[in-house]
Amino acid sequence: MNFQIRKYLNSLQIECKEVLRLGNVGDGGWNICNDDEYRPRKNCTVISIGINNDFSFDDAIANEYGCMVYSFDPSMDKKDYRRSDHVQFYAIGLSANDSPLGNWKMNRLQTIKRKLGLSKIDVLKMDIEENEQTTITDMFANNTMDGVLQFVFEIHVDSNAVTKSKNAKTDLSPRRNKYLQSLANLRIIYNAGYRIFSAHQNPYSLFRYKKTRTRFTCHEISTIKIKLD
Template sequence: MGNWPVCFDDNLVPKNNCLVYSFGINYDFRFDDAMAAIGCIVYSFDPSMLDTADHKRGDRVFFKRIGISDKDDDRFVPRVDDYVKKRPAVKGWPMRRLQTILDLLGHRKEQLTVLKLDIEGYEWDVTRDLLDSGILSSVPQFLVEWHLFRDFPPRERVPDAVDTYFRLRDMGFQLFVTGGLYQGFRSGTSFRIQAEVAYLNTKKN
């Protein structure tokens, strides 16, 4: 849908009765608008869009200028890399754990149908938190873009990232699409590997 794969087999995404959280927009709402077009309610999140206030985008898409993290933090300062070219002009970004966001929006008792993360390297810590808390076990579809940079995650955290990757499989998340593969090198100073991956929660479906 839009620029992300979604599985519609066996009514996995009930039309006119689905809730989607999309983290990481960078002004590209193709996925969000496409999911809204089939009747889903979509919440789009991106703390880096500093010139964009919270607003309702059409009938079914709601933008929130906050990000997802493994901890609640009102003054998160992102690392500078190929995505964040300079530190934010404001005093950090507002970040929240998924369970905090669900509570803030009144969705704790609702079924989150699709969760999408495109958060430029921070997905490792966030996914680990989602697994540790057990909250991901209730989500039928999980879409994520994995990133590896030359220095991020830090070398000492790479084993944790590998563990997180395989824990998804052990928790019943089955990969059904891999795409957007990219490798980037720049004169020994920059290195990046990324891949867009879509999972089905076989224990939920």
């Protein structure tokens, strides 16, 4: 199953002539299309959801384009604060509803946009550790993604890497329900007009089994919005 997702993601759907890696080269950085038609311009806006104490992307895109960046993460034990002239942090997570998750404050994307007074978003970055499985459908409902030009995100297809005994084989295939949900989410994104220009496996999500078998459970995907006929 994991092979089929890799095959789909490796077949890029549109060409971006100039791909910029903003932020860390490894985990924490993201690929942005800098082609004239898609690059962020004056008074650009970025929403970055899922920071995990790594602001390298947020700082880099603010410095590169002068964008106003709104950063969100409820898991960092930080209160809302102004990180710089161009980066504002909120201790809020993204969800399919506006109900709290334990002690974490959670909002839908449409709620976040309404609170910030945003209609146009040059780049939306999302890395929410498997919660995209249930959140993407809500994000793409009711025209919430209208005005988002670039959507970069990570999908998580975890594996059943549980060994019951020393001699048992480990099942490294993704759980069927999450695999199917990931495919359904990719279809939603495609049908909304987003086309993949960059995708790769996150090397930090590698599972190894007896040095001969490997699986990646996370894929970083960068898309741009095209005009549908």
